[in-house]
Amino acid sequence: MINNKAKLNFDIILVEPKIGGNIGAIARLCQNFNVNKLVLVAPQIDHNNDEARQRAKHSHYYLENAEIWESLESIRDTYSFLIGTSAKAGRNYNVLRQPSYPWELHEMLGVTEGKIGLVFGREDRGLSNEELRNCDFLVNIPVPAKFKVMNISHAVAVVLYEIWKLIFQKEVKLTEEKSSNSKEREILFDTFKEIVEALPYEEHRKPIVFHSFTTMINRSFSTSEEIHSLIGIFKTIKQNCSEKIEE
């Protein structure tokens, strides 16, 4: 199924975090998503306090082995790419803040083997313009509501999920249960159509019925196995019923 050993080479970098619970929650995410390490720039609190440890669950490793630095600038050169995150939306608002979207990330990351740092700003004020200038580009999670500021650990969750998705989707295609293809579905649709055609049913309703059936099946993200199990039963319906009807 999904390859647990796949590993992207990236760190989570938190600038001046001040809430232990957030740091702990992010440590847990680091473990969920195989992050390399947690890096803290000028933390405003003991990052391994009770609140952090409690929220980290089984991920104390990331707290105990967190790297601490004085400024973002001081670690700039250890990364191939520093990706900043911002709650400020709008591509045109400010040149510095023209962000990419999370769903663009995995395509970008797919082309690099370099070490990547994902930078998240202060809980209350985000990243300063100077810190943003140290980032290679910005990512913004678009949020529909007026109250746009997500909790920092939620932003980390969405970005990590989006990065990993590329790997999941590829591996899912390779190894998980096979999705059905259009040829398999055609067999099902043809069989269903033959049954419907043979039935005593209002003729003008038949195309509607057929359309409903095909549309719903096409929308259902069916697997090969599911389609074949329906083909089996519909062929049986056809054999046992259509002939009888036509008699």
Added chain:
Amino acid sequence: MINNKAKLNFDIILVEPKIGGNIGAIARLCQNFNVNKLVLVAPQIDHNNDEARQRAKHSHYYLENAEIWESLESIRDTYSFLIGTSAKAGRNYNVLRQPSYPWELHEMLGVTEGKIGLVFGREDRGLSNEELRNCDFLVNIPVPAKFKVMNISHAVAVVLYEIWKLIFQKEVKLTEEKSSNSKEREILFDTFKEIVEALPYEEHRKPIVFHSFTTMINRSFSTSEEIHSLIGIFKTIKQNCSEKIEE
């Protein structure tokens, strides 16, 4: 660009939550992502306690207006679709737990205007099999690490983000047509089951066929009209075939 006024009609439903901080964090997400309301099934704690209110930030509205119910079953009929979530991965693992992936959700949701409930289980034990049976289908967030269990609010964040992405990425036109509800689908499923039961077909394959059919239909976010057009044809199949088979 992004349509801030777009509104999908869905509730977040938490089954037996027991940590106020999680409920508060989820209330904040409800506001970030314009969720209709927060529904709590048999909460194990005062959902509006200090911890919850502190974590909810500016989103006390969702805590103060949370609906409380005794069981998932008791609210089943108020939703067009109940979508369960599970940390258990794998489409083959268990018939009940064959999940969809979050990235499949937004395409499915694009075709319904029905009321949707997103159901998240207990922090420690998730959803019971009985509760899963009340859901129309399951979504699983694939996580690369061995320690797969995300914090519940992180799971909510990812699912909400993924649903909204559709609206962010393109102008979505929700269908004007009425979503089907579980009672209408039950009629279709019962009719289909009666047909299958009456057929000369390997007995051990019949439950698999039935499961494939119901799963695919539930995943397809069908409209009332689509379901009724299938009910019509399947009743005709039943009348014209089953009797003949049994003769």
